[in-house]
Structure formats: C-alpha cells, structure tokens
Amino acid sequence: MTQRVLFLPGDGIGPDIIEQARAVLGHANERLSLGLDFDEALVGGAAIEAAGTALPDDTMSRAREAGGILLGAVGGPKWDHLEMANRPEKGLLGLRSGLGLFANLRPAFLYPQLAEASSLRPEVVSGLDILIVRELTGGIYFGQPRGVETLESGEREGINTYRYNESEIRRIGRVAFESARQRNGRLCSIDKANVLEVTALWREVMEDLAREYPDVELSHMYVDNAAMQLVRDPNQFDVIVTGNMFGDILSDEAAMLTGSIGMLPSAALNESKQGMYEPCHGSAPDIAGQDKANPLATILSGAMMLRYSFGMEGAAGAIEKAVQDVLEQGLRTPDIHFEGTQLVGTRAMGEAVLSAL
Amino acid sequence: MTQRVLFLPGDGIGPDIIEQARAVLGHANERLSLGLDFDEALVGGAAIEAAGTALPDDTMSRAREAGGILLGAVGGPKWDHLEMANRPEKGLLGLRSGLGLFANLRPAFLYPQLAEASSLRPEVVSGLDILIVRELTGGIYFGQPRGVETLESGEREGINTYRYNESEIRRIGRVAFESARQRNGRLCSIDKANVLEVTALWREVMEDLAREYPDVELSHMYVDNAAMQLVRDPNQFDVIVTGNMFGDILSDEAAMLTGSIGMLPSAALNESKQGMYEPCHGSAPDIAGQDKANPLATILSGAMMLRYSFGMEGAAGAIEKAVQDVLEQGLRTPDIHFEGTQLVGTRAMGEAVLSAL
Ligand SMILES: CC(C)[C@H](C(=O)O)[C@@H](O)C(=O)O
Ligand SMILES: CC(C)[C@H](C(=O)O)[C@@H](O)C(=O)O
Numbered sequence: 021m022t023q024r025v026l027f028l029p030g031d032g033i034g035p036d037i038i039e040q041a042r043a044v045l046g047h048a049n050e051r052l053s054l055g056l057d058f059d060e061a062l063v064g065g066a067a068i069e070a071a072g073t074a075l076p077d078d079t080m081s082r083a084r085e086a087g088g089i090l091l092g093a094v095g096g097p098k099w100d101h102l103e104m105a106n107r108p109e110k111g112l113l114g115l116r117s118g119l120g121l122f123a124n125l126r127p128a129f130l131y132p133q134l135a136e137a138s139s140l141r142p143e144v145v146s147g148l149d150i151l152i153v154r155e156l157t158g159g160i161y162f163g164q165p166r167g168v169e170t171l172e173s174g175e176r177e178g179i180n181t182y183r184y185n186e187s188e189i190r191r192i193g194r195v196a197f198e199s200a201r202q203r204n205g206r207l208c209s210i211d212k213a214n215v216l217e218v219t220a221l222w223r224e225v226m227e228d229l230a231r232e233y234p235d236v237e238l239s240h241m242y243v244d245n246a247a248m249q250l251v252r253d254p255n256q257f258d259v260i261v262t263g264n265m266f267g268d269i270l271s272d273e274a275a276m277l278t279g280s281i282g283m284l285p286s287a288a289l290n291e292s293k294q295g296m297y298e299p300c301h302g303s304a305p306d307i308a309g310q311d312k313a314n315p316l317a318t319i320l321s322g323a324m325m326l327r328y329s330f331g332m333e334g335a336a337g338a339i340e341k342a343v344q345d346v347l348e349q350g351l352r353t354p355d356i357h358f359e360g361t362q363l364v365g366t367r368a369m370g371e372a373v374l375s376a377l
Numbered sequence: 378m379t380q381r382v383l384f385l386p387g388d389g390i391g392p393d394i395i396e397q398a399r400a401v402l403g404h405a406n407e408r409l410s411l412g413l414d415f416d417e418a419l420v421g422g423a424a425i426e427a428a429g430t431a432l433p434d435d436t437m438s439r440a441r442e443a444g445g446i447l448l449g450a451v452g453g454p455k456w457d458h459l460e461m462a463n464r465p466e467k468g469l470l471g472l473r474s475g476l477g478l479f480a481n482l483r484p485a486f487l488y489p490q491l492a493e494a495s496s497l498r499p500e501v502v503s504g505l506d507i508l509i510v511r512e513l514t515g516g517i518y519f520g521q522p523r524g525v526e527t528l529e530s531g532e533r534e535g536i537n538t539y540r541y542n543e544s545e546i547r548r549i550g551r552v553a554f555e556s557a558r559q560r561n562g563r564l565c566s567i568d569k570a571n572v573l574e575v576t577a578l579w580r581e582v583m584e585d586l587a588r589e590y591p592d593v594e595l596s597h598m599y600v601d602n603a604a605m606q607l608v609r610d611p612n613q614f615d616v617i618v619t620g621n622m623f624g625d626i627l628s629d630e631a632a633m634l635t636g637s638i639g640m641l642p643s644a645a646l647n648e649s650k651q652g653m654y655e656p657c658h659g660s661a662p663d664i665a666g667q668d669k670a671n672p673l674a675t676i677l678s679g680a681m682m683l684r685y686s687f688g689m690e691g692a693a694g695a696i697e698k699a700v701q702d703v704l705e706q707g708l709r710t711p712d713i714h715f716e717g718t719q720l721v722g723t724r725a726m727g728e729a730v731l732s733a734l
Contacts, residue, residue: 095571109571139501139609160517160539160573167574177542178575182517185534212622214452214466216517217524218535244625245659248633251608252496265569269604269626276605302602 023056023330026086028079031065031108032303033313033366034092040315040370041090041322044339047374052335054326059086063115064094064108064303074111080118088325089115089296092318093303117157121288121296122188123195124154124267125324128254128274128284133347136358137279145254150274151203152260153196154267156288158188161264182218184263189225195289196261197233206258208239210246210266222263243270250274275300282314282355285321287328295329297321311365314353316343319373342376349376380413380687383443385436388422388465389660390670390723391449397672397727398447398679401696404731409692411683416443420472421451421465421660431468432475440472445682446653448472449675450660474514478645478653479545480552481511481624482681485611485631485641490704493715494636502611507631508560509617510553511624513645515545518621539575541620546582552646553618554590563615565596567603567623579620600627607631632657639671639712642678644685652686654678668722671710673700676730699733706733 027042029035042058049056061079068074074094083089094108104110115121130138130148138145163181171177193209200207209226211219223240230238241249243266249256250270254277262270275281284300299317307313320343327336351372352361364372384399386392399415406413418436425431431451440446451465461467472478487495487505495502520538528534550566557564566583568576580597587595598606600623606613607627611634619627632638641657656674664670677700684693708729709718721729 104571104574104577107571113572139498140496141498144496163536168578171542175543176578177540178573178578179520180539180573180575182537182539183534185528186532212625214461214464215470216535216537217461218537220461221525221533221535244629247604247626247630248638251630251633252636266626268569268601269623272601273604273608273630276608279609281605 023054024086025056025058025325026082026089027058027060028063028089028091029060029066030063030092030094030303031096032093032305032308034094034303036309036311036313036366037299037315037318038090038092040366040373041318043370044319044373044377045322047377048335048339051377052338054330054332054335056330063091063111065096065099067111068099068106068108074106074108075114080114083115083119087294088329090318090322090325091296091298093299093301095303096305098305113161115296116288117162119294119296120157120290122155122157123192123289124156125199125287125289126152126154126271126275126284126300128152128271128278130278131280131283131347134278134280134283134356137356138277139279140277145277148254148278150254150257150260151199152262152267152271152274153192153199154271155184155188155192155263158184159264182216182265184218184222186221186225189222190229193226193229193261196259197229197236200236200259201233204258205235206237206239208241208246208257208260210241210243210260210262210270212243213240214242219263226261246270247273250277271300280356282317282353283320284317285324287321287324289328293329295325297325311367312354313366314355315366315370316373319343319370338377339373342373345376346372380411381443382413382415382682383439383446384415384417385420385446385448386417386423387420387449387451387660388453389450389662389665391451391660393666393668393670393723394656394672394675395447395449397723397730398675400727401676401730401734402679404734405692405696408734409695411687411689411692413687420448420468422453422456424468425456425463425465431463431465432471437471437475440476444651445686446472447675447679447682448653448655450656450658452660453662455662470518472653473645474519476651476653477514477647479512479514480549480646481513482556482644482646483509483511483628483632483641483657485509485628485635487635488637488640488704491635491637491640491713494713495634496636497634502634505611505635507611507614507617508556509619509624509628509631510549510556511628512545512549512620515541516621539573539622541575541579543578543582546579547586550583550586550618553616554586554593557593557616558590561615562592563594563596565598565614565617567598567600567617567619567627569600570597571599576620583618603627604630607634628657637713638674639710640673640677642674642681644678644681646685650686652682654682668724669711670723671712672723672727673730676700676727695734696730699730702733703729
C-alpha cells in the first residue's frame with residue numbers, strides 16, 4: 021500500500037465538497053510534509069455518464085492502489101429509474117465489497133457550538149458522543165439469493181437474504197470491542213434476536229467475544245427498542261455495534277440527533293486498515309454546484325483517513341482543530357446557520373479551514 | 378364472528394393493564410348496552426408456564442371465535458434463554474399469522490397535555506399526528522428459509538429471508554391508501570429500493586396502486602432517511618406505509634417522539650376486520666404487579682377495537698373522551714408524571730377513566 025489518496029467526487033454536491041477537502045489535505049500535505057500523493061477517479065452517476073458503469077475497472081484498480089479513498093456522495097434522481105444493477109449506488113457497494121471494507125465507523129457527535137441545530141431538547145443531547153460500528157460487506161445488502169421472480173400463480177415475488185456467518189460477526193465484533201476499550205468501555209449490540217435467527221447467532225457470538233474483553237461492558241438491545249432509546253436518551257450509549265441494514269438505519273437516526281449531519285464523517289476499513297472515508301450526508305442534488313453545501317464532514321473524513329489509514333494522528337488532530345476554530349469564529353454554511361452567526365458558502369468555509377490550519 | 382372480546386393478559390404488566398381495560402370495557406358494555414361478551418385466555422410466557430407452549434390450541438380456538446382480541450404484552454427475561462421456537466413472542470407471532478392480521482395500524486399522536494414528556498423541542502413535535510401502517514404477516518418475520526446452519530467449513534451461518542409478493546404488497550397498500558384518504562391525503566411509502574430488490578417491487582406496486590387513488594399524494598422515502606426525518610421534522614408525515622421489519626423499527630421511533638409510549642394503542646386487522654389490539658409498549662417486567670403501569674394505551678386499544686372491529690364509533694369516542702378527561706384532571710401514572718400533576722397508580726387511573734365515562 022502506498023501513501024496514495026484517491027478522491028472520488030461522485031455526484032450532486034460531491035465535487036463541491038471534495039474540492040475543499042482536497043485543498044485542505046493538499047495544504048496539510050505540504051506544510052507537514054506528509055508525503056501523500058493524490059489521484060482522482062469517477063464513481064456513481066458521474067461514472068455512468070462517462071463510462072457506462074457506476075464502478076469502471078479503472079476506478080477499481082486505482083482504488084486498490086490507494087491507502088485511503090475520500091468519497092463525496094453518489095446518486096440522484098437522474099438515475100433513479102435505472103435497474104438495481106446499473107444504479108450509482110452499485111459503485112459504492114462495489115467498492116465496499118471489492119476492497120473488503122467490512123468495518124464502518126460512524127461517530128455521532130454534538131458540536132457544542134451547534135447544539136441549537138438539534139431538534140431534541142438541549143438537556144437530552146448535550147454532550148452527545150456515540151460511535152456506531154456497522155458491518156458493511158455482509159448481511160442483507162449482499163446475501164444471495166436475491167431478485168424478483170415470477171411465481172407459478174403468475175405474480176411476482178421479491179426476495180433478499182439476510183445472512184451472517186460466525187467469522188463475519190466475530191470480525192466486526194472485535195473492531196467494536198477494541199473501539200469501546202479506547203472509549204468509555206461500554207458496548208451495546210443491536211439485534212432482533214427474538215424474531216430473526218441470524219441475529220440470535222449474532223448475539224451468541226458477541227457474548228462469546230465478551231469473554232476476551234472483560235474490561236468492556238457488553239449489553240444487548242432489540243433494534244426497535246434501540247430506535248426508541250436513541251430518541252429518549254441517546255447519552256446512554258457509548259459504542260453501538262450492529263449489522264449492515266440496522267446500522268444503516270440507526271446511524272442515520274443517531275446522526276440526525278445532532279441536527280448537523282453536514283458535520284459528521286465516517287470511515288470504512290478493511291483488515292489492513294485501507295479505508296474509504298465519506299461524509300454521512302447524501303448527494304443533495306438540489307443544491308449541487310451552488311456553493312451551498314457544507315464541506316466540513318468531508319474535511320473531517322479526510323482527517324479520519326490520516327488517523328486510521330496512515331497513522332498520522334498529529335495531522336488529523338490539526339485539521340480537526342482547524343474545523344473547531346472556524347466554528348468558534350461563527351462561520352456557518354446554510355445547513356447549520358442560525359441567528360447571530362455568519363453565513364458562508366462551500367468555498368469560503370473550505371478556505372477558512374485552510375487558513376486556520 | 379360473534380360480538381365476543383377475548384382478553385389475553387400475557388406477561389409482565391400485561392395482567393395489571395388488562396384488568397383496568399376490562400373494567401372500562403365492561404362498564405361501557407353495560408351502560409351503552411353494547412351486547413359484547415367477554416372471554417379470557419393464556420398467551421406468551423404465562424401460557425408457557427401453564428401449558429408448555431406460548432400459544433395453546435385452546436387459546437387459538439378462542440381467538441378464532443372472537444371478533445376482537447385485547448392483548449396486554451408478552452415476554453420477559455425469564456424466557457430469554459429459550460430457543461426461538463419456544464419463546465413467548467411465538468404466541469404473538471402465531472396469533473398474527475394464524476388469524477391473518479396483516480394490517481397493523483400504529484398511530485403516533487401527541488397529547489397536548491403531555492408535550493413536556495417528549496425529548497424533542499416543543500415546536501418540533503407540537504401537533505404530531507402520524508399513522509404508521511405496518512405489514513404484519515409477511516416479510517422477513519415469516520420468510521423461509523430461515524435458521525442456523527453449519528457450513529462445510531464447520532462454522533455456523535444464520536439465515537433469514539425477506540420476501541413479499543405483489544398481492545401481499547397490494548393488500549397492505551390499499552389499507553394505507555384508504556387510511557390516507559380518511560386523513561390528510563398524504564401517504565409516504567418507506568423502502569430501501571436502492572439496495573433491496575424486494576423493496577423495489579414494493580415501490581413499484583405502490584406506484585401502480587396510486588393510479589386508483591388520485592386524491593392521495595404518494596411519496597417514497599428510503600428507510601435510513603425516514604429514520605432521520607422522523608427526528609428532524611415528524612410533522613411532514615401523515616400516513617406511512619412499510620413492511621414488517623421497517624415498520625417495527627419506525628413505529629417505535631415515532632411512538633417515542635411523543636415521549637408517552639404508555640399512551641399509544643395499536644390495531645392488527647385481517648380482511649374481515651377481526652382484530653387484535655395492544656398497547657405499543659412492552660411487558661416492562663421490572664414494574665409488573667406494582668400498580669405502576671400506565672393502563673391508558675390498553676384502554677385506548679379497547680376503544681380502537683370497538684371502532685374497527687365492531688363499528689361502535691359512539692362507544693369508542695366516549696372512552697377516548699374519558700381518557701382526555703382524566704388527563705385534563707391532571708392524573709398521571711409514573712411514566713408521564715411531571716411537576717404540577719397528580720401521581721396515581723394503575724388501578725386509580727383505571728377507576729378515574731371509569732368514573733369519567
Ligand atoms: C447509498 C446507500 C447504498 C448507502 C447504504 O445504504 O449503505 C447509504 O445509505 C449509506 O448509509 O452509506
Ligand atoms: C415482541 C415482538 C415480536 C414484536 C415485533 O417485533 O413485532 C414487537 O416488537 C412489536 O412491535 O409488536
């Protein structure tokens with residue numbers, strides 16, 4: 021693995037936010053002599069337009085050669101009529117699965133400066149700091165058989181398959197236990213073990229693993245209850261671990277508790293710490309190219325990349341500090357703007373982080 | 378179908394709350410000459426203890442003979458170690474499937490008197506009134522194949538299958554469109570059509586159906602986005618329709634937005650309007666038998682039964698009015714108690730509703 025960073029702008033606001041993150045990383049690279057080299061490629065709808073497929077071979081081989089990948093966003097209404105197999109999302113899913121990026125880390129963190137943006141009462145979200153560990157290359161997202169079949173009766177039936185084997189569960193479990201160990205030592209595993217056999221096995225494997233991590237306090241919660249508890253009292257959680265589908269739902273719910281989904285980065289890692297990093301928010305096609313998107317989640321995803329894939333803790337911290345500084349200065353893109361703060365565009369926000377660095 | 382009501386107290390606080398609901402329905406029955414007759418049977422953990430199975434044949438045949446079933450709650454830690462097939466939940470799932478109760482109606486409604494109990498900001502939840510229509514007898518809850526297998530490698534794999542055919546989707550779709558027509562004419566169908574083929578078929582069938590309901594405005598949303606939007610701005614929704622698993626998660630999330638899950642009733646109906654009614658909350662074993670549980674969701678479930686299964690709109694309205702009255706009087710069980718209101722137990726709350734009636 022080289023010290024190469026691959027930028028994948030993708031669709032919608034993807035190019036707007038990647039441009040700023042690339043500038044910030046470029047600056048850090050020079051000033052701190054990180055020795056990174058940069059590459060860029062197409063994915064998602066942009067790749068469909070240019071090359072007829074959401075994940076061109078050229079992109080996949082560049083991805084394999086990169087230590088870290090920074091992705092903007094994929095998808096948009098333009099491609100919504102396409103068959104499942106040809107959609108922009110297949111680019112994202114193909115990268116996750118092709119590179120074996122099984123461990124998705126999604127922090128939900130409340131910036132004290134942005135507490136007003138949350139739809140929850142301040143006393144409920146104050147101090148919010150949860151890490152969701154989502155399994156990303158298995159479960160119902162990838163299970164076979166799948167598809168739409170015609171039954172003997174002549175009507176159609178849709179089928180997907182939810183599968184996990186013990187080693188898949190153990191692998192993501194270890195990442196979660198290790199993360200909990202480095203945080204507050206509490207891990208909550210989410211399943212639907214009272215109804216779904218696959219998640220009863222999940223619970224059993226987590227219980228087994230817990231013996232190796234006596235310093236971590238493991239609890240279990242049904243997914244419906246977890247969706248409630250995140251609203252009722254999110255501060256009860258430290259680290260959450262769950263499968264691909266439940267993780268998709270709960271991580272978005274948790275992110276929205278902060279009110280500032282434009283601030284939240286994420287990482288998807290494989291066994292060798294190669295990683296793909298992306299903001300939690302989507303492609304927001306309605307504001308694409310209008311200098312309105314918030315580039316901070318992408319910039320923070322870049323910082324996560326330096327930390328997790330390149331072990332550059334110092335540089336990561338410096339970028340995170342610069343983001344804190346611009347928030348302190350009162351600069352706000354439209355999604356986090358409220359009275360008494362200064363409204364700025366995507367570019368001005370990126371430049372402010374760069375200056376603060 | 379007779380005018381028979383079957384009470385199934387079940388486990389935990391189930392007997393506490395069913396006792397109060399039975400008294401209120403009994404009173405309404407006499408005073409308004411409704412002509413109902415009452416029956417009672419075992420289900421869940423209570424049935425496991427007494428008869429060795431969560432759904433005894435005797436219970437199933439009494440259930441078939443009832444026009445309406447009022448269920449307390451099932452499950453508890455005492456039975457958590459049991460195999461999937463022998464758990465209390467199997468009693469509930471067996472009733473749903475055995476009686477064909479495919480249409481689950483779960484209202485999430487904010488009582489203005491209880492707005493303080495919500496963890497959301499008052500301006501975000503004020504006026505909240507959503508109806509979630511959840512498919513209840515199909516999807517991944519019942520799909521075959523399922524179970525835990527040993528692979529050739531010697532390790533185990535868990536499997537569940539997510540299936541829907543067109544007629545199952547159309548059947549629940551009609552209930553949702555009809556409900557939207559009787560409310561504010563807006564229906565949001567929730568799926569994960571960008572990843573799961575079975576939900577792409579779901580979306581297609583909903584689109585088809587929409588042509589028959591030109592007065593209803595149909596929209597679609599991915600489940601991860603829905604979990605976010607419920608937190609961000611729940612008032613954007615009128616009626617939501619979704620499958621069994623997503624419905625389980627989203628209806629609990631929506632219920633918790635009100636902060637008063639002890640207030641929310643639900644109905645599960647089949648084609649002939651036979652129905653099983655239950656509170657949205659669970660069996661809360663930690664407070665069972667302590668005169669602490671809130672009986673209002675169960676009493677309101679009884680009102681829903683009179684309305685949907687017996688067409689007794691007047692009697693249903695009278696019970697709902699009586700519940701409003703006790704809230705106005707300031708009576709509160711512990712779950713909805715706050716300063717300046719009067720703390721009462723399960724029995725006192727039930728008796729207050731009875732007097733108000
Ligand atoms: C775009 C989509 C395929 C993706 C997912 O469902 O994983 C997204 O929602 C996410 O969470 O990264
Ligand atoms: C107890 C359990 C089987 C049930 C379900 O998942 O359907 C419950 O959570 C519900 O929502 O009624």
